[in-house]
Amino acid sequence: MKGALTIIAFFVLGVMLGWSGALPLWLSESDFTLYALFFLLFCVGVSVGADDTLRRTIARMQPKILLIPLATIVGTLLGSFAISFALDNVSATESMAIGSGFGYYSLSSIFITQYKGAELGTIALVSNVFREIFALLMAPLLFKAFGKLAPIAAGGATTMDTTLPVISRVCGRDWIFVAMLHGFAVDLSVPFLVTFLCRF
Incomplete structure (x- = not known):
């Protein structure tokens, strides 16, 4: 929860600085976010x-x-495909691209911003942050209602890091192995699925 709120705070700070014009032009007009994305992918590879x-x-x-x-x-x-029919300005593939972040907001939102623009990137960020917060807060209720796999599925890519302690507490330590493997596999799919869906 604290990590998600920190990400939102930095995002809001960035928006405010961008609106204020306090940042140098090269920061907003260059490929800075692309290089940041490359560095982020490198860090993910090192941690894995x-x-x-x-x-x-x-x-x-x-x-x-x-x-x-x-x-x-x-x-x-x-x-994500089904919910796209309830959205006016978001296509089915864009909705699926947002969903395919699986809670990995930092990576997916940068990709979507690069391919589809800042508006959709912002939607992706907020949507995937909400997925993580939902998994953190609702894990006990999901466990009671649907069983041990429900909190893991809800956590998406976050089950190998931020939501793992909650899953361990709710589902039991025997499910740590499953949660970590689930998070790792879903995590790996994010860059491929997001970039693929953003091409349409």
Whole structure:
């Protein structure tokens, strides 16, 4: 929750500085966000490669466990497609691109801003932040209503980091392995799905 609020605070600060004209022009008119995205992807790669626990988890992985992140991906895309019919200025592929952030707001919003503009990037940021907050706050209710896989599916890409403590507490420590693997697999899909859907 604290991390999500910090991200929103920095975003609001950026908007205010952009409106005020206090920032140098090169910052808004250059490919600065693209280079920031490259650096972010590099950092994600380093954190994944350096995570011994994650490497051991993948080594013990059973193929059928991959059905869980696959179900999360397919379900999110279908839900995003369905909700697009209720939105006036957002196409089905744009809605699916936003949904395919899976809670990974920092990466997906930058991609969508690069491809589709700041307005849709902002919607992606807020939407994916809300997904993380929803998973953090509603995990106990989701567990009671739908079972142990529901909080994991709701967490999307965040289940290997920010929502993992909540999932561990609600679902039990036995599900940490599943949550980490789920988060890792969904996390990997984000750049591919977002960029693919943004091309339409």
